Amino acid sequence: MLRYFFKRLLQMIPLLVVVSFLIFMFIRMIPGDPARLLAGQDATVEEIEKIQRLYGLNDPLFVQYGRYIAGLFSGDMGTSLRTGRPVADMLLPRYSATFTLALTSMGWALLIGLTIGVVTAVFRGRWPDYIGMLVAVAGISVPGFWMGLVLIQRFAVEMPIFAVTGLRSMKDFVLPSITLGAGIMAMIARNSRSEMSETMRHDYIRTARAKGLSEPEVILKHALRNSMVQVMTIIGLQFGFLLGGSVVVERVFGIAGLGGLLVDSIFFRDYTVIQAELTIFAFLFIMVNLLVDLMYGLLNPKIRYGGGGADEPEQPV
Amino acid sequence: MNRNSPFREFLRKFWRRKTAIIALIFILMMFFIAVFGASLAPYDPKTYEYSNTLQPPSSAHLFGTDEFGRDIYSRILAGARLSLSVSLSAVTFSAVFGTVLGLISGYIGGLFDNIVMRVCDTMFAFPDIILAIAIVAILGPGLQNVIIAVAVFGIPSFARIMRGAMLALKQSLYVEAARSIGVKSSRIIFVHIFPGAFSTMLVNYSMRIGTAILAAASLSFLGLGAKPTDDEWGAMLSVGRNYLGTAPHAVLFPGLVIMLTVLAFNLLGDGLRDALDPKYK
Numbered sequence: 345m346l347r348y349f350f351k352r353l354l355q356m357i358p359l360l361v362v363v364s365f366l367i368f369m370f371i372r373m374i375p376g377d378p379a380r381l382l383a384g385q386d387a388t389v390e391e392i393e394k395i396q397r398l399y400g401l402n403d404p405l406f407v408q409y410g411r412y413i414a415g416l417f418s419g420d421m422g423t424s425l426r427t428g429r430p431v432a433d434m435l436l437p438r439y440s441a442t443f444t445l446a447l448t449s450m451g452w453a454l455l456i457g458l459t460i461g462v463v464t465a466v467f468r469g470r471w472p473d474y475i476g477m478l479v480a481v482a483g484i485s486v487p488g489f490w491m492g493l494v495l496i497q498r499f500a501v502e503m504p505i506f507a508v509t510g511l512r513s514m515k516d517f518v519l520p521s522i523t524l525g526a527g528i529m530a531m532i533a534r535n536s537r538s539e540m541s542e543t544m545r546h547d548y549i550r551t552a553r554a555k556g557l558s559e560p561e562v563i564l565k566h567a568l569r570n571s572m573v574q575v576m577t578i579i580g581l582q583f584g585f586l587l588g589g590s591v592v593v594e595r596v597f598g599i600a601g602l603g604g605l606l607v608d609s610i611f612f613r614d615y616t617v618i619q620a621e622l623t624i625f626a627f628l629f630i631m632v633n634l635l636v637d638l639m640y641g642l643l644n645p646k647i648r649y650g651g652g653g654a655d656e657p658e659q660p661v
Numbered sequence: 662m663n664r665n666s667p668f669r670e671f672l673r674k675f676w677r678r679k680t681a682i683i684a685l686i687f688i689l690m691m692f693f694i695a696v697f698g699a700s701l702a703p704y705d706p707k708t709y710e711y712s713n714t715l716q717p718p719s720s721a722h723l724f725g726t727d728e729f730g731r732d733i734y735s736r737i738l739a740g741a742r743l744s745l746s747v748s749l750s751a752v753t754f755s756a757v758f759g760t761v762l763g764l765i766s767g768y769i770g771g772l773f774d775n776i777v778m779r780v781c782d783t784m785f786a787f788p789d790i791i792l793a794i795a796i797v798a799i800l801g802p803g804l805q806n807v808i809i810a811v812a813v814f815g816i817p818s819f820a821r822i823m824r825g826a827m828l829a830l831k832q833s834l835y836v837e838a839a840r841s842i843g844v845k846s847s848r849i850i851f852v853h854i855f856p857g858a859f860s861t862m863l864v865n866y867s868m869r870i871g872t873a874i875l876a877a878a879s880l881s882f883l884g885l886g887a888k889p890t891d892d893e894w895g896a897m898l899s900v901g902r903n904y905l906g907t908a909p910h911a912v913l914f915p916g917l918v919i920m921l922t923v924l925a926f927n928l929l930g931d932g933l934r935d936a937l938d939p940k941y942k
Contacts, residue, residue: 362783373799481931485924487875487895489882490916493902497909581785588788592879596902606791607883610798618798625791 442601449525461536483530492596509598539571580636681932702735748873751811759819767827826858860937867930
């Protein structure tokens with residue numbers, strides 16, 4: 345297991361290097377001179393040059409890239425071109441809001457999604473199946489920002505149960521989490537249903553029934569556990585969806601999180617912040633998938649000893 | 662036609678999926694609206710009527726009016742063209758580009774394949790919408806750039822499917838047979854291997870359109886896509902949001918139409934998959 349762990353960890357390094365380099369190059373392609381932007385409309389040439397020197401904007405690209413990577417390792421993500429504050433200080437307080445939101449969304453999505461998946465698989469072809477699948481397909485079809493607005497209108501404006509915007513207490517996470525989690529819930533429901541239906545056809549399920557296990561035992565202990573391997577992969581991939589969705593959901597609910605900051609930074613061409621945010625998003629996504637891969641190995645001995653195998657998880661469509 | 666031909670079999674299975682049939686009818690209706698929408702609209706979607714702003718739905722204005730007194734129902738009809746053409750052109754672009762890339766990558770293998778697949782991995786490492794936002798950040802806001810952004814992030818999924826099929830079919834007996842009688846590589850790729858992956862591609866295509874509509878609407882909502890004055894569903898929602906407290910219908914109906922359209926493409930995709938996949942009987 346340890347060997348598998350280190351192998352996966354090593355495989356991550358080239359991906360991280362490529363990703364960070366792409367982000368770095370990507371950011372440089374954004375049109376507009378940040379020094380000019382920072383100096384203001386009627387800045388003199390000297391002022392612009394001073395800013396360029398201050399932030400090292402005139403150095404060769406590879407020097408800038410080197411500085412950026414070296415900075416990352418020491419926790420220094422540069423200085424925001426817009427506010428002049430260290431990027432790390434700007435991101436830190438926003439990080440917890442986005443992270444909590446992602447976690448609560450994933451939590452309820454997993455709970456409800458798995459339940460729907462199991463119920464629909466067990467009642468395949470009967471009415472609970474149809475209702476469950478309709479809920480699931482609606483979940484992947486609903487535009488997150490619209491759902492958020494409708495929820496605000498119903499439960500914050502018409503019936504003032506929740507706050508319209510902002511995060512002051514855990515209660516304020518309810519509406520944003522529902523909005524953000526809906527799509528993931530649907531994905532999990534659809535995937536666990538098809539996995540469960542597949543698993544239920546196996547011989548060992550028949551054996552479990554034949555040896556007199558009760559139906560709940562067969563479903564939960566045998567079928568669900570074996571289906572979880574695939575469902576885990578989906579969860580890893582969907583984590584990215586969650587981060588992406590947070591951009592929109594934070595906008596709708598006026599949450600001061602990473603996503604909202606990203607959009608603002610794009611409008612202001614705040615290079616350093618965009619760069620740091622994209623790096624964090626990519627890093628988080630890769631880490632979560634590494635974690636999923638490891639759990640995958642833990643759940644499935646075939647992968648642990650076969651070397652690889654989990655490299656190409658099936659893309660959910 | 663042969664009674665047991667695969668196409669007949671497909672039609673028979675597809676017909677059994679009532680939801681997919683309904684979805685198909687809905688989509689065809691949407692295409693019809695996209696083409697003739699402006700002439701079907703009861704009002705001119707561009708006419709301002711300041712004495713009649715933000716009116717709730719009534720018999721005169723089915724979906725109510727917006728902040729300029731424009732008829733929302735008419736704007737939605739007119740907006741079908743923009744909203745559908747953005748997503749259709751984006752997904753078609755990713756399908757064509759991704760397919761060619763996947764075919765070549767899978768057929769040649771080696772270093773080229775490795776590079777292409779690593780790039781795809783990297784793109785998968787970014788959440789779709791964030792990748793799109795980043796692309797729009799470089800190109801600047803606007804619908805045309807939204808199409809490019811949505812098209813680019815769709816490429817890897819098509820490339821992967823095609824490459825997977827290519828790797829599986831390259832080793833198959835009939836491809837080997839074709840090669841041994843001297844069929845050209847390009848002919849093997851497009852005539853013998855491509856059709857083998859066609860059904861999976863079709864399903865992905867339908868599902869991707871749903872995703873693309875959502876992505877384009879989200880970008881417009883964030884102010885990165887359509888202009889607020891455009892008749893585009895996402896942009897209508899984005900503007901309507903400012904009047905949420907007093908005129909919820911300005912948000913409700915455009916969103917409902919987006920959702921139903923995406924739902925239809927997803928249901929169609931589900932139906933196609935079930936009808937095309939031999940695993941589902």
